[in-house]
Amino acid sequence: MATRSRAYEEIKAYLSATCSGNGRHLRAETASGRDAAAVDKLVLSLVDGQKVSDQLFPGATVWWHAHADEPPSADTWHQQEKRLQLTIRYHERYHEFVKDNYLPRIRREGRELIVKGRQRKIFTNICSVYTGSTWSHALFEHSKTFATLAMDPARKKEIMDDLDKFKNGKDYYARVGKAWKRGYLLYGPPRTGKSSMIAAMANHLDYDIYDIELTSVHSNAELRKLLIETTPKSIILIEDIDCSLDLTGARKNQKPAAEDTGNRLTLSGLLNVIDGLWSCWGEERIFVFTTNHVKKLDPALIRPGRMDKHIEMGYCCIEGFKSLAKMYLDVDAHRLFDAVGELLREVEMTIANVAEHLTPKSSEDNPDSCLETLLNALDEAAAKKKANGGNEHDVQGDEQ
Numbered sequence: 001m002a003t004r005s006r007a008y009e010e011i012k013a014y015l016s017a018t019c020s021g022n023g024r025h026l027r028a029e030t031a032s033g034r035d036a037a038a039v040d041k042l043v044l045s046l047v048d049g050q051k052v053s054d055q056l057f058p059g060a061t062v063w064w065h066a067h068a069d070e071p072p073s074a075d076t077w078h079q080q081e082k083r084l085q086l087t088i089r090y091h092e093r094y095h096e097f098v099k100d101n102y103l104p105r106i107r108r109e110g111r112e113l114i115v116k117g118r119q120r121k122i123f124t125n126i127c128s129v130y131t132g133s134t135w136s137h138a139l140f141e142h143s144k145t146f147a148t149l150a151m152d153p154a155r156k157k158e159i160m161d162d163l164d165k166f167k168n169g170k171d172y173y174a175r176v177g178k179a180w181k182r183g184y185l186l187y188g189p190p191r192t193g194k195s196s197m198i199a200a201m202a203n204h205l206d207y208d209i210y211d212i213e214l215t216s217v218h219s220n221a222e223l224r225k226l227l228i229e230t231t232p233k234s235i236i237l238i239e240d241i242d243c244s245l246d247l248t249g250a251r252k253n254q255k256p257a258a259e260d261t262g263n264r265l266t267l268s269g270l271l272n273v274i275d276g277l278w279s280c281w282g283e284e285r286i287f288v289f290t291t292n293h294v295k296k297l298d299p300a301l302i303r304p305g306r307m308d309k310h311i312e313m314g315y316c317c318i319e320g321f322k323s324l325a326k327m328y329l330d331v332d333a334h335r336l337f338d339a340v341g342e343l344l345r346e347v348e349m350t351i352a353n354v355a356e357h358l359t360p361k362s363s364e365d366n367p368d369s370c371l372e373t374l375l376n377a378l379d380e381a382a383a384k385k386k387a388n389g390g391n392e393h394d395v396q397g398d399e400q
């Protein structure tokens with residue numbers, strides 16, 4: 001029997017996970033019979049069996065025992081999902097102490113362990129022959145944070161404040177009787193940093209990401225199932241909403257009653273899920289839609305209440321350029337800044353392209369040479385634009 005082992009740490013983590021309500025089930029039962037008041041049974045899902053003892057305090061021991069539960073059915077599929085039960089035993093004279101001191105401490109320590117060791121995940125939907133649409137996950141390790149996101153500091157602060165207000169808004173949402181959720185629409189041309197912004201949001205909030213590939217979802221019912229399986233503290237992301245489905249103009253020509261049969265995914269299905277299901281089950285979830293073509297979207301999709309905050313991801317502005325110069329070249333001011341700023345007002349260049357020009361390519365490159373490279377590229381773009389009769393387009397030829 002292990003004492004104060006890794007297993008014990010794991011049990012604490014499981015208890016904590018249970019108490020945070022992420023889908024695991026915790027039940028404290030009083031056993032019947034002679035030891036009725038003395039034995040609490042904590043029943044929850046574990047992935048592995050454990051046998052450990054622990055000290056309540058010097059001279060008083062508590063025993064933890066994990067044992068296999070009966071599988072719900074004999075088929076192999078369920079056997080794999082066999083559950084384990086966890087029982088805690090101690091002398092009845094310690095019951096109050098266990099209940100009021102020991103278990104709360106274990107849960108608190110467990111929560112701290114989880115927060116310390118927690119690695120965020122990114123989920124994507126896959127179609128399995130056994131379970132239909134389901135989530136598959138990988139560790140989320142995107143390095144982009146608000147600190148490394150070049151943009152106008154005032155806009156950055158506004159977005160960060162908005163996210164903080166949401167994250168700390170549990171009481172507010174309860175008070176006004178609204179589901180604790182918020183919708184963000186990120187729109188702008190390709191390569192203007194939409195994915196980077198989402199990564200920064202997830203890192204800032206410490207949320208998981210559920211990246212829904214709508215083209216792999218075949219019906220409204222499947223979408224509903226997927227959304228129900230998402231956990232709180234998550235960003236539910238639908239990228240390129242205008243490309244995923246015919247969610248743009250089609251709705252105007254279709255009869256909602258005929259569409260929303262549950263047999264295929266439709267715009268009204270999506271809206272129903274957001275409005276109906278979402279409002280009663282959504283807790284601490286953020287919905288993010290992205291698009292390169294905001295004007296094409298059906299207004300019903302992006303109205304406030306569904307998409308509460310619209311964030312335009314535009315071409316590089318002077319403030320964005322200044323933060324890139326600081327990040328890439330470690331310069332706060334330079335004689336070429338004004339000329340660059342002037343040209344950025346005139347031509348459209350993505351942050352991605354500005355960053356590329358500011359990246360030193362050899363050991364001989366320095367802030368002067370990188371800024372000159374950028375200035376030349378901007379000059380060239382301005383000349384092209386002039387030759388083009390003033391047509392707006394990304395000077396580096398990004399796809400629109």
Ligand SMILES: Nc1ncnc2c1ncn2[C@@H]1O[C@H](COP(=O)(O)OP(=O)(O)OP(=O)(O)O)[C@@H](O)[C@H]1O
Nearest residue numbers: 148149150151189190191192193194195196351352
């Ligand atoms: N604000 C920014 N600060 C720093 N780097 C950025 C910023 N925006 C974009 N980048 C860089 O530019 C590249 C493209 O950005 P990203 O993939 O986030 O754009 P996107 O709008 O999601 O593109 P697409 O529409 O093609 O998916 C990335 O390498 C990213 O690191």
